[in-house]
Amino acid sequence: MRALGGNPRGAAEALTIPAGALAVSLILFGIFVAFAGANPLAVYQTIYSGAFGTWFSWQNTLQRAAPLMLTALCTALPAQLGLIVIGGEGALVIGAVATVAIASVVPALPPPAVVAAMLLAGIGAGGLWIALAGGLRHYRGVNETISSLLLNYIAIALMNHLVTGPMRDPAIVHRPSSWPIGERNMIGLIPGMDVHWGLVFGVVACVATWVLMQHTVFGFAARIVGGNGRAARMAGLSVGRLALVTCFIAGGAAGLAGMTEIAAVHGRASSSLVVGYGYTGILVAFLARQNPLAVIPVAVLLGGLEASGGLLQRWHDLPDASVQVMRGIIFLVILASEPLYGRFRVFQPAPAFEPDGVLRQEPA
């Protein structure tokens, strides 16, 4: 089966190790909450109730998972080329600012056209933002991790400047905010659900980029660059173009998250946009082993953890930072589990040749 990447055991490995790491993280978190005076088993149950226990919890989880899927792609896609981009937060903010800006340029158009313009603006602005990091890497040799991190600060500072100055709506006194995109241009909720359209965008983007990376020549070329950049160049692949396009798509995903935050949630840009979706997205991408399809369940899982954070406070009197502690533990354990890949015999493909050099016959 082509989707398995030719090796079912490898897929099992890619599933078992992160799952094991998650289990270890939960045990460590249990020890932490025990020290904080709560019963770990009751805490686990609360996390489950808050994340997946009721239809309300599910909707809460999915709502939080939606932006995480998109910001996770911002890290997961460049990772196919071996680039570590952590600029999701900045791309989200820039996408959001561009969304507000375009909505004010074309206010007279019918709402569907405005929404289309906002989609293009959000994706385009976010895409260019991360393509900037990709370009700096390719043409100037600037480390893309550092530059994308710094671009986050620039994006947030730029937004703060715009919402306190040129784009400020003077009617909002408490928190400097941009002018609104208008109630009629809001995209609202998925019918029958209390979750906004960002969830659909997220799932579609994850599936589409997975197809792009696994089932197209472009994706194949990108993964070859990731495997060995020099060899790819020798083979005549246009490494720079691949890097720029991939970074553009990655940033576009995060920019789309910003567009959704504006068009489905806030209606205007302000510092309320900066709540760490970009950074949690990095965690999602690593937990998903940079696989765009695996990003979907992982984002739901992380969204669920966030959704249950309030209950940890309300039912167990745990500090608000508990969820951050849990996220931190998960991230560390996931990184620490990285060297385990390839260590377990059971996951290794059976050697094609027996030691005596005879071609081994696989049972059909």
Place this chain on the structure above:
Amino acid sequence: MKPSQSGISRRTVLKMIAAAGATGAAASLRVPRASGAAALVVGAAYVGPKDDYGWNQGHAQGVAALKKIDGVKVVEEENVPETIQVQKTMESMVNLDGAGLIFATSFGYWEHMLKVAAKYPKVQFLHAAPTVWKEGMPTNAGSYNGYIDEAQYIAGIVAGYTSKSGKLGFVGAKPYPASLRNINSFTLGARVVNPKATTQVIFTGDWVLPVKEAEAVNSLADQSIDVVTCHVDSPKVVIETAEKRGIYSSGYHVNQSALAPKRYLGGAEWNWEKVYTDYVKWLREGKSWPHLLRGGLKEGIVRNAPYGRPVSERARKHADSARAKFMDGTFVIYNGPLKDNSGKTVIAAGKAHGQTDVWLESMDWLVEGVIGSTRS
């Protein structure tokens, strides 16, 4: 970083989902609710930490008073951002805790709260801020706030007596009307005692900026200002820095005397304990309750901290007599003629704006004696 080594098949995804479902089934669902049918669950959302020595702690103290009432269960959540997350927090309190009354205690929660209130008409939602509930808004929503500038006026009297240089300082977050009202009332109080007194204002730009707040106090102290007060979310840094610099401080939101045992003069505080117990009482008795609640010293919504050690006997007497006038409702702070700090008359002679006058809630000027500008 290695690239993705393998895709994930439909089968493995299904397996993943099945595994997640199995874990779910194993954990039986238990949603704790308040015992007894008559129990009222009260939810409270705070924008910052409950122990910030400031705005959030004031509300947490009010909510803590509810815990002592029989048949009332309290659920609290701190550090809830003013985004869709606060909607989810409130809905979660309704759906998972069975909350019947929710206090949304930050300015930016207002629009979110109105949306949630429209969705859950059986639950009461109350917002703490100078927001105004109007006819046509959900009838299960309301807003409450206090005229804390009355307490600031009294703190100004105390500051006027205590300051040797006649130079006072005020660390503000943003030049928004409620802050300007505090600054002006504080200054007017001080100038009753010392007509030459001035208040230097520094706006930091946001509600929680500890580093800028410390810088502001240091800069004020360097200008031989010897009493500072503030309107920021957490006055902790302001009060501590003032104590360190050897200047007097007047608190805000809650009692910060523990932070500056030597030079704390008292200050303006909220009394949410009263507001919250009242609301719970009205609700449980099934009475109609005010959708728009305002009040000052007389109504018991605000109060002054006990006088600190440095406050002289004369200052205490004067401040007490001013408070008595507030309590019997005869005193008006904004009484003409009053000029702003550019010399323009803002309230003509013979004109008075009582506390309930909504004109005061859109204040955009600084009174004569204030050094600074509303442009932050």
